[in-house]
Structures are given as structure tokens and as C-alpha cells.
Amino acid sequence: MxxxxxxxxxxxxxxxxxxxxxxxxxxxxxxxxxxxxxxxxxxxxxxxxxxxxxxxxxxxxxxxxxxxxxxxxxxxxxxxxxxxxxxxxxxxxxxxxxxxxxxxxxxxxxxxxxxxxxxxxxxxxxxxxxxxxxxxxxxxxxxxxxxxxxxxxxxxxxxxxxxxxxxxxxxxxxxxxxxxxxxxxxxxxxxxxxxxxxxxxxxxxxxxxxxxxxxxxxxxxxxxxxxxxxxxxxxxxxxIKNRRPFLFFGFSGDEEFREVVLQIKESLQKDYRKDPVLILRGNVRELNPREIHSILETEGIKERILHVQFNLSREEASLPEGVFSELGEGKIREEIKKLLDDEILYEHVSELIERLKTFENTDEMKKFLK
Ligand SMILES: [Mn+2]
Known part of the structure; x- marks a missing residue:
């Protein structure tokens, strides 16, 4: 059998x-x-x-x-x-x-x-x-x-x-x-x-x-x-053989992000059968998602990928490191997930959070939420 x-x-x-x-x-x-x-x-x-x-x-x-x-x-x-x-x-x-x-x-x-x-x-x-x-x-x-x-x-x-x-x-x-x-x-x-x-x-x-x-x-x-x-x-x-490739890059700080950009370019030299999804996770100090998008664009990365997914947290100089790592995005998401106790609802909330992170300022975000 x-x-x-x-x-x-x-x-x-x-x-x-x-x-x-x-x-x-x-x-x-x-x-x-x-x-x-x-x-x-x-x-x-x-x-x-x-x-x-x-x-x-x-x-x-x-x-x-x-x-x-x-x-x-x-x-x-x-x-x-x-x-x-x-x-x-x-x-x-x-x-x-x-x-x-x-x-x-x-x-x-x-x-x-x-x-x-x-x-x-x-x-x-x-x-x-x-x-x-x-x-x-x-x-x-x-x-x-x-x-x-x-x-x-x-x-x-x-x-x-x-x-x-x-x-x-x-x-x-x-x-x-x-x-x-x-x-x-x-x-x-x-x-x-x-x-x-x-x-x-x-x-x-x-x-x-x-x-x-x-x-x-x-x-x-x-x-x-x-x-x-x-x-x-x-x-x-x-x-699964013919799967969409996911490329993951983690980094800490703006400097490391710039190094990661070079690594991404290098890994995109490979001949993928499907354009990869790029996952970026790390923290940044000055850079915002819009700037990151434009860096990826000018470096010719965006045209070679299907989608880029950010999981960014902001590095705040005033916060001691320990506090920040304890309340990172992962932890926050975990708590929301537990609180909602509903996978579908959590996914909607999660997508909303991702979307909200792409806005530059509070006004833009509020307009979208309306
Ligand atoms: Mn499932």
C-alpha cells in the first residue's frame, strides 16, 4: 500500500x-x-x-x-x-x-x-x-x-x-x-x-x-x-521542486543594510526559475521603508524580484538594547496572535500592520485607515 x-x-x-x-x-x-x-x-x-x-x-x-x-x-x-x-x-x-x-x-x-x-x-x-x-x-x-x-x-x-x-x-x-x-x-x-x-x-x-x-x-x-x-x-x-524562492536577509543598522544590498545583488546573479520574494528583517536608524524601496530600485534589485517584504523595527538611540529586543515586532505579533486566538483574524491584522508600515507619516496612515 x-x-x-x-x-x-x-x-x-x-x-x-x-x-x-x-x-x-x-x-x-x-x-x-x-x-x-x-x-x-x-x-x-x-x-x-x-x-x-x-x-x-x-x-x-x-x-x-x-x-x-x-x-x-x-x-x-x-x-x-x-x-x-x-x-x-x-x-x-x-x-x-x-x-x-x-x-x-x-x-x-x-x-x-x-x-x-x-x-x-x-x-x-x-x-x-x-x-x-x-x-x-x-x-x-x-x-x-x-x-x-x-x-x-x-x-x-x-x-x-x-x-x-x-x-x-x-x-x-x-x-x-x-x-x-x-x-x-x-x-x-x-x-x-x-x-x-x-x-x-x-x-x-x-x-x-x-x-x-x-x-x-x-x-x-x-x-x-x-x-x-x-x-x-x-x-x-x-x-516541492518548482517552488517560489524566498531570500531572507537579516541586518542590524543602516550600515549593515547597505552591505546586505550587495549580498542581495550577488544572490540574484543565480538563475531562478521564478522571481524570488525578498524578506528583509532587521532594524534601521535613519532609513525608512520608502528610502529602502528606492535603494532597491536604483540597485536594480526590484526588477529581479517578485516582492519585497519588510519586517523592520526602528533602532532608537534612547532605548537600552535589552528593552528593545524584548519588545521587538516578533514579540508584539506573538502577543496579538495569542490575544486574538483566531488565525484568520490575526492574518488580517498582520496584513494591516504590514501595510501601515509603508506609510511615511501619521497623516498618511490616518487617511488610509479612514
Ligand atoms: Mn493552515
Whole structure:
């Protein structure tokens, strides 16, 4: 038996407001689909956030249909659960994934399905409020009771200890022994598979960057190829090959920024198949984003990249270093994220902050906010 585990494809995410980025998300997902067809996988599981939104545009629904149909025509069933991004409004509407059931997608938001003697259990994303009203372990036990003799897969979309140290759920405690493979979505950084209570637990991460971070680059973006035979279960992480390059540069101070400009020019000598996204993180004293833009322009950098993303903080001479580093942008964002406790809302706020940082003065910013 061989199956492909994909997660967090976020189809329809126009990152930085760019059509090119939405296409990148589609092509990364398509690479995984093409791979599954090439290796003649028996089936595919997708552990949530198939779409970026619970209301994908008609175009994006068509993209999703195209991918599912490709697999259906190759006789490869796709089993999926809804993530926090695409689970639909709690009361009034169904998950957008239910539209794709008409082209063969198998939505397993709750319960267990059987396919060729394999049992596939699924539970859609449950919010923190929802978890308070639910005995997670009991639900998992009920699932196990619904299975028979055969390989047992569980699909989830949550944060779990030991992968997330602060999570309220723990694989060791909240999932009983009995499953063979536990595929989990939600965490966008791929994790090395772990064996817990006899099950292989896998977070493949997202197929594209929804928010860049260096750790994510290090682990790579991709999906898992799972082979099960008499020797046991083998996991292989497959990298997305034709991915948009992200170039990250960190710096401290205006002087270092000027050095970084030279490094950027050098790294752009390489022949990229897609124009890279440039991520700049650091602090500046005199320079402002507008000046940085114009430096990147005159140095011929802007024409060779798709987009530049700043993560700048201002170096204030009057603040002692320790105070500044403790209240850096990362820390502020982390606190906002915790406070909002809602990924979609946080993303909107985050995009707004990015936008606001591009304004030169308070008046301009106020005008925009109005
Ligand atoms: Mn996600």
C-alpha cells in the first residue's frame, strides 16, 4: 500500500495581494497531485486547509475541482478534513469542500470511512471553545470502535504536544493506542515523523509559505509519501521542486543594510526559475521603508524580484538594547496572535500592520485607515 499525505495547501491565498502567489499555491498543490499520479498511489489524504478561505472564489473552487478530478480520473481517491481556514461558518454553512464531493472528494469531517480494507477516520478542526465541550479522547475511542481489522488512519487538524509545547492536546494522552498512522495538519512547519503509542504521527506542514520563517525553509516545503508493506511503514518527505524562492536577509543598522544590498545583488546573479520574494528583517536608524524601496530600485534589485517584504523595527538611540529586543515586532505579533486566538483574524491584522508600515507619516496612515 502506498499513499500520499498532503496538508495545508491554502489554495486561493493571494499572499501580498499578488495573483502570482495565488498561482504558486496552486502549482505547489498540483505538484503533489502529479506526484501521486506518477507513483500510482493507492489514495491521497489531505489534513485540512485545502482552501485558504471558507468562501473561496468561483475561480478557486474550479482550481480545487481540477485537482480532485485529475486524481479521480487516475482512480486515486482523496480523503480530506476541513481545517480552520476552510471549515465553513459554524452555524449557517457547510465546508466549501463539500462542493468538491461532486467530483469525487471524500470529506471525512467526522467519523470513519472504509476503503479497500483500510479505515480512515477524520475529525475537522475544533476551535479552543469547541474543545472545551468535547472529550477528545472519547471521540477517538469511538472512532476506533467503528473500525475493524485493517490499517487505521486518523486525520486531524490541531496543535498537539509534543510538537506544540503549549497546546492543550497531547498525542500521548488524547489519542488512544490503536491507530497506525496519524496525519495532522495545521502546523505549517514539516515535522520529522514520530512514533507515539504505536502510531506514526506526521505533520507534513504546508506546501507553500503562508508566512515565511527561516525554520520553515530549513525543514523544506512538501508532502509525505507513505509506503506500507510486510517490512512495516516507511515515510519519505518529498520536496516541492518548482517552488517560489524566498531570500531572507537579516541586518542590524543602516550600515549593515547597505552591505546586505550587495549580498542581495550577488544572490540574484543565480538563475531562478521564478522571481524570488525578498524578506528583509532587521532594524534601521535613519532609513525608512520608502528610502529602502528606492535603494532597491536604483540597485536594480526590484526588477529581479517578485516582492519585497519588510519586517523592520526602528533602532532608537534612547532605548537600552535589552528593552528593545524584548519588545521587538516578533514579540508584539506573538502577543496579538495569542490575544486574538483566531488565525484568520490575526492574518488580517498582520496584513494591516504590514501595510501601515509603508506609510511615511501619521497623516498618511490616518487617511488610509479612514
Ligand atoms: Mn493552515
Amino acid at each position: 502506498r499513499f500520499i499525505h498532503i496538508s495545508d495547501t491554502h489554495l486561493g491565498y493571494h499572499q501580498y495581494g499578488l495573483q502570482e502567489r495565488a498561482e504558486d499555491f496552486f502549482y505547489a498543490f498540483k505538484e503533489a497531485v502529479d506526484y501521486a499520479i506518477d507513483v500510482k498511489a493507492d489514495f491521497v489524504i489531505h489534513t485540512g486547509d485545502f482552501f485558504h478561505s471558507s468562501r473561496p472564489s468561483n475561480n478557486i473552487i474550479l482550481q480545487g475541482m481540477e485537482l480532485v478530478k485529475k486524481l479521480s480520473e487516475a482512480k486515486i481517491p482523496v480523503f480530506v478534513i476541513s481545517g480552520n481556514h476552510d471549515r465553513g461558518s459554524q452555524v449557517r454553512d457547510v465546508s466549501p469542500l463539500s462542493i468538491l464531493e461532486s467530483v469525487g472528494l471524500r470529506l471525512v469531517d467526522t467519523g470513519v470511512v472504509e476503503h479497500d480494507g483500510i479505515f480512515i477516520a477524520g475529525l475537522k478542526y475544533i476551535s479552543k471553545a469547541g474543545l472545551r465541550q468535547l472529550n477528545f479522547r472519547e471521540v477517538m475511542e469511538r472512532y476506533l470502535e467503528e473500525t475493524g481489522d485493517g490499517f487505521k488512519i486518523l486525520m486531524l487538524h490541531q496543535e498537539f504536544q509534543p510538537f506544540f509545547p503549549d497546546s492543550g492536546l497531547n498525542v500521548h494522552i488524547d489519542i488512544p493506542e490503536g491507530f497506525d498512522y496519524i496525519g495532522i495538519g495545521h502546523y505549517h512547519i514539516a515535522q520529522p515523523p514520530a512514533v507515539i503509542n504505536g502510531a506514526t504521527v506526521v505533520y507534513p506542514g504546508s506546501t507553500e509559505f503562508t508566512a515565511y520563517n527561516e525554520k520553515e525553509e530549513e525543514k523544506g516545503k512538501g508532502f509525505f509519501d507513505i509506503k506500507v508493506d510486510s517490512d512495516g511503514l516507511k515515510t519519505e518527505f518529498v520536496h
